[in-house]
Amino acid sequence: MTICERFAHQVDAYELGMLDAAARQAVDAHLAACAACRGLLAEVRSADAAARAALAWAEPSPAFAPRVAARARRRIILGRLAVASGIAAVVAVAVCVVLSRAPRTPTAVKLAAPEKRELIVEPQGSAGSLVAGEAYDAYGLPAGRLVPGRLYAAAEPAALSVDPGSLLLVARGSQFTPATTPGRSGPGVSILSGGVVGQVGSRGKELAIELAPELGGAVVRTRGCEFYSYGFPAHRLAAGMPFPAGSLALWPEEIGVHVFSGHLDLDLGTQKLALGAGDSAVIAGGVSAGTADSIGKHIGQLHDALGTELIEQRDLYARLRNDYAHRLLELRSASRQDGLPHLQERLELVDELLRDHSAALSRLEAAHPEFFELDAAVAEERRLNELHDEADHALERFVALLDNAR
């Protein structure tokens, strides 16, 4: 090995200050005489400077430590109370009351399903509010806050407000009140201008929602059933995921279920409910799978099984998909189109990228069903942590009451 080759091996140790005095002295002597090695060292230092500049992390905001300490203070109050004689029992009861708030006996209520699940389109897009029925975004996923199958009463506040140009599809049987003509309600409407865009229905055993390719939305396939929590898709049993026995143990307090095809037999211990294709239900009183710690361990195992690379890949696809969806919405917004060169080309490009990334995300998730189990466990852990926080707040109020009483 030549001296230069040896230096190439040692350059990092040299820069990290890990060479002993004699070795460092030898390197210094060689550097003084060798332009090539000086060049190499300059390259290494330049790469170091770039990495340092890119990764330099500013300290969190000055309020960070006091904020964290303030939240921790509630825990300290708990600790002090726990050791105080006579109060410990009260605290234990308070914690138990808060943590056991969720009912332990699950019950299910079958919901009336919409008459026909078909998406239709009106030629003109308009702003307005959806007051009944169901809506889907461009990917065939249910749009927020509308539980499929739930019939919204006309007197309820608008369930979902939409802007003109939104890629929102509304199922037939839904009621939409355009902002321009208040009070008018009608059958389903798509806010997107254009031709027929797709259908919601059942084809074979898999298809739940299919969107026409010109929409730029991905084709979403669902086997079995799809779940919603508070109107948002709860991804534990999402597209492509078979329904595993025992999943009920991980359900939160209340969850909606809609069976797109096939059937679902719910056995809740005290109640049995058979749901067929097109049926929806709300199940209350799911029980926790364990403590936050045991779920945390389970999450760790799932992370190890999937690996960081896959998890980050999924996050990347999801972020890119959302990013391109955002750009597509912007490009389709009339106000942004004025004077924009090559509009059609831009639309086509973004549309293609959106479709590619949506498809890539679906493929990745379908190939690794552990993702859905992970989502379920993460959601449950979060719920338990919220309950802990709630318990903390309750204790803090309790302590304040005690202080005032003294």
Place this chain on the structure above:
Amino acid sequence: MEACSGGEHSVPTDGELVRQARAGSERGFELLVRRYQGIVSARAYAVLHDRADAEDAAQDAFLRVFRALGQLREPEAFGPWLLQTVTNVARRALSRRARQPMALPDVGAVDHRQGHPEVFDAVAALPEGYQQVIHLHYSQGCSCEEIARLLGLQVGSVTSRLTRARQMLRRILSEDKHR
């Protein structure tokens, strides 16, 4: 940056602060937060690539370790334990974020990778164990000894890991440049 600022003798050790916090000292815990807040946020940022999300994850991690402080068998091992916790918390946040239905990005959001996207991409391409030492080395200015203490590793293994990580990073950056 405090966790890597070197140790003067008058400064209480992690173990002492952990014992104070366990005994109910708010000050003890706040000092631990101040000592580790930079490094914890940086670790979360390495996973999430978003400053606001990273700060949330950091806060969550501190509260989790605080809740479980009584279970820590070796108070001096607080640093490695905290870093492992924040890594787990950040990964979970990553999973949650990926599943946000149509969570469209804020139009006005600033891309913190701006100006150096190639470095971020290159670091992201490294194996995780390498990413960890690279972040501690470059963003926190930690020495091999400090990284070893924080990660609960031998100095020798940190040195070889950091050396390989630096070499790999340079190779990726150089390949990107010539592409």
